[in-house]
Structures are given as C-alpha cells and as structure tokens.
Amino acid sequence: MAEIEPNWEWYRSFLQVLETGSLSAAARALGLTQPTIGRHIDSLETALGLKLFTRSYDGFAATDAAQELRPYAAGLAATAAALRRAASGQAAGVRGVVRVTASEVIGVEVLPPILAALRAQHPGLSLELMLSNRADDLLHREADIAVRMFRPAQDALMARRVGGVELGLHAHEQYLAHHGTPASLQELAQHTLIGFDRENAFIRRVQQEYQAFARADLAFRADSDLAQLAAIRAGYGIGFCQVRLAARDRRLVRVLPQQFALNLDTWIAMHEDLRGSARCAATFAALAEGLAAYIEGR
C-alpha cells in the first residue's frame, strides 16, 4: 500500500473516461493517447485502493465506486473551468468569458439581444449561455451569473430582483378561430391544454391556484418550456406563456386574462467572489437593465 496522493491530472482523465465511456474516446477528448489514460486510471485505482472500472473489450464499465466519486470529479472540473474564466477576465477592462445560466425560454427568447448589445459594447467579452432550471449552478461554479424565476436561497450569492414576469394563458389566433375563444373556466375544460410533463415548483403552484390545470387535464405535455411555447405558436392549443413574449407576436392572443395570471419574480444572482470582476459586473448590469426593459414592455 503506497499511500500516494493522487495526481490531480488523474482525476481529469478519470472524469473523461466516465463521461465518454472508453479510454480511447477520453484520450481523443483530452488530446492524449489511450495508453496514457489507461495508465492514469491504473495509477488512480492503486492510489485510492479501489477498482474503478471493470475492463472489457467494448469500453470500460464504471463500478459503483466510480459512480460515487463522479460528482466530486465533476466538481473539480467545474471549479477548474471557473478558475479559467476568472483568469481570463483579470486584465483591466471588460474582457474575458462570462457564463450565464437561465431558463430555456428566457435564454432563447429574451437574452440574445441583450447579450448581443453587451458584446457589441465590449468586443473583448465572450459570453456563454447555459440553459437549465437547476438552482445550484452558481454554487458549483458552473456559471458566473444566473437569471432565475425565484429568489436565490444561498448565502454566498449577490442577488437582485429585477421585477415580476407576468404569465398568462395564450393561444394562436388560428386555434381560436377554429375552436372558439373560451369565455369562462368551464369552457376551458373543452379545449386542448398545453402543460408540463415534469413536476416542478412552477407547476405545483399553477395546480394549487388553478385546478383546471391539474396534470390529468393536459392534452400536451413537454418537459421543455420551449416545446410548449412552440406548441402554442403552432396552434396546438392553449398554454401558459410570458405575456411580454406573446405580445411580440400579434397572432398570439391572450385567453381569460382576468381569470388566469401568474407573476414570477425574476432575479439575477452572482457569486460574491465575482463582485470585483469588471466583466461580471458589466454583464450583471446589462442583464438587469435588459430584463427590466423586457418586463416593462419597452
């Protein structure tokens, strides 16, 4: 038992093998060769005193032990990436890489013009957009700035509320032309409803406030908010959509505006450590301004 501290580089190889499923693929991804990766895994196994993979002739199979270690290795990779981003923006002025995470709808429909304008203003700046609804992106350093529809709970974050995004029921005018416009909650039950497949905080709130949207009543379900939006636009049926977003397309009509309305608080959050970073501060400010403009309908 050598009791050797593993070389951190071995962790990188380990993670890559986990993610690609084979030594060869990991080697390609890392710009190394298969024997090298194989040696790294061997070394790591002896250093940890664990069997990480069961060898076979079509790729490695990760053992349970390897799977348990995976989140740690992924954490290393995320932190290393964050370090690189931080380093890229060290020089004076607004330059370097900023990684922004947001929900799919916001990321696709709202952020691009905001980020484009920001980028035009700062040619040295690069922006990366990561679309997900996971709340822990910032803590795991997977992103620098997050746009979220709920108040970030973590202590180490700087969070600013930029306003409330109004959600309402919408449908395409063609759909309404064919099926009529519901005038009441009862009539809504006769219509094709678009809703969520996956349970999440948002849909629980909807179900709580509006029994009509109980999961069983939905004629279309999709994990992705974007898919729902596309379904509404395609005239599939009636679904929830941000009011400001729908207002951009004259053919989208709001349904039952009095009866159905939800307000989602919108927050921008950033890790405290990045307070001094010019590129992050500039991006934060641009997002705050741009989202406020979006919310107010400018």
Next chain:
Amino acid sequence: MAEIEPNWEWYRSFLQVLETGSLSAAARALGLTQPTIGRHIDSLETALGLKLFTRSYDGFAATDAAQELRPYAAGLAATAAALRRAASGQAAGVRGVVRVTASEVIGVEVLPPILAALRAQHPGLSLELMLSNRADDLLHREADIAVRMFRPAQDALMARRVGGVELGLHAHEQYLAHHGTPASLQELAQHTLIGFDRENAFIRRVQQEYQAFARADLAFRADSDLAQLAAIRAGYGIGFCQVRLAARDRRLVRVLPQQFALNLDTWIAMHEDLRGSARCAATFAALAEGLAAYIEGR
C-alpha cells in the same frame, strides 16, 4: 499564445505556493523540489496569460490576480480531499475518514466522548474534527457532516434538528462569593460581564433581547467561545454558557435563570451525496444520538 489548458497539477502547486509563501516551502509540503514548483508556476502563468507572483529573493509575493484565483484553487483542493474521503469509505462496512465540523465549544466539550464511543464501535473509522462557525463548510466540501446552531439553509443538504441547547448566565462560585450573586437586572450592571468581541448573529440576538449585554458593558471580550468559557471557569466574571455544560461542574452557578435564557436550535447536516455512505450514516446517527443525550442531560 499557446492556448494550453493548464495541467490540474499546476493548480496544486499554485495553491501551495500561495499558502506557504515560497517555492521552496511549497516544494517541501508537496514532496517535490523547488525547481519543479517554479516550473509549474511559470507554466501556469503562460497558460493563463497572467503574472501570478512577483519574484523576489525572500519568497514570492502573490499578485492581485493570484489572490483572486485563490478561492478557486482552494475549492479544487477541498473537492479533491472530499473525493479522497469518499474513496476511503467505499469498501463495505463502516470505515474510512469522516470529517466533522462544529462550533468550538461543542467540538471541545461535547463531541469528543461521542466520537470516541463511535470510534470504539468501528475500529476502521477515522474521524477528523474541524472547529469553526462558518456556514459554508459543507458546500465547499470541507467537511462531511456539520453540527450547527442554526437551521442550515442550503438545499443540497440533509438536515436534522436534534433539539434546543439552552444557554444561560453562569459564574464560578468563587466569583459569586466575592462579589455577591446579582438578584436583578440592575445589579447585573455592577458585575464583571464576559461577552463577545466579534459581531455575529448570536450576539446580535443577545443584544436585541437583553440590552444589558450591549457591547460597551462587557468587561471581557473574546472571539473564541472557548476563551469565554475559560474565563467563566476561572472566576473572571459572569457570562453566557450552555446550561448542560455548566451543570457538569458543580462550582459553576447559574445566575438569574428566570431573566436570562436563550435557546439555540441544534442541527446536524450532511451533504445529500453522502446519503449512501455507511461511514457517514453511522457518524450522523451517532451524533444525533449523542447530542440528544447531551441536550436532555443524560
């Protein structure tokens, strides 16, 4: 500009140089040699395109850039250490290393017998104790299990409330013999009071509830809760102390028990990822049981 991805091993050298202040010391700490560390730093500087240290003949001086990158490097080290702990406990049964964090008083006065009993039960288990009041230990993976006097706010944590620790004013009987026992809040003002030097959540609560303990009135201040406890035991004056703790020493007398009482919720928290770990589950259970016994005065 080579645009090379830094070797993760360089980060380890970088952090060690930051922490030790010189190439040579870092080399000793890592079991390498000074020219090696020097080359790592050089490589990292060119890879990141940053000047990390200003060379001088008595150690390096870290630049601002290096200081900004420090938390990331520390995060890497913490995650790597957590990975090793996780790996050490992979084998079946309760074995490996568990790292517990707690406040100083709990860690010194309450936990040792609990941990000793646990260890006696599981000879393959090693325990590490880290004493601090920082809330983010678990998220940065600096510890596996935390004993805290407030409800952990993070989502990714499993937290269990084990009860309320009662705090009260105490003094040594010798002190009271010399100065008398205060019978009212007014009399307390004539006495020597032991309190906190640093502002924190606890003292703010005390000040809010008991004006007598405004900071200016304190005749003895110490950052460390242990130092306060020692002062009480030494007969220096009257201060706050856990009631159960004071009850162990017959010469410590509770003062104004009706007027002054604070109840601190006590929580045990663990990262969700560790749920499946036998060694962490066993430690968690032992802490829950032991702390409950302490709180109930068993």
Next chain:
DNA sequence: TAGCCGCTATAAGAATCCGAATACCCATGG
C-alpha cells in the same frame, strides 16, 4: 563587516512519462 541562512535561478544528468506501433478481443455486417 563577516558569516550564515533561506530564497530563487539555472544547467545537466537521471527518472519518468508519453506516444507510436502492435497484438488481441469482440461485435457487426456483407
């Protein structure tokens, strides 16, 4: 002021690690 200690920088030999080539295994498809 001389001497010592700890530090960094540099050069050259030793040890290590990597990569190319190869052998072999398995699944797939004509």
Next chain:
DNA sequence: CCATGGGTATTCGGATTCTTATAGCGGCTA
C-alpha cells in the same frame, strides 16, 4: 465465414519532466 471497426493491453524508443547541484542575492546576527 471473413472482413471491418472500435475497443483494450503491452512493448519500447524518445521526449518530457523531475531531481541534484551549484551559483547568486538579500537579510539577519554576532
């Protein structure tokens, strides 16, 4: 049934990296 493609294991020469050693610099102390 054989050819093919993607995978792992192994070997060996060569490039890279580490260590050893040496020199130079600055601060401290006698």
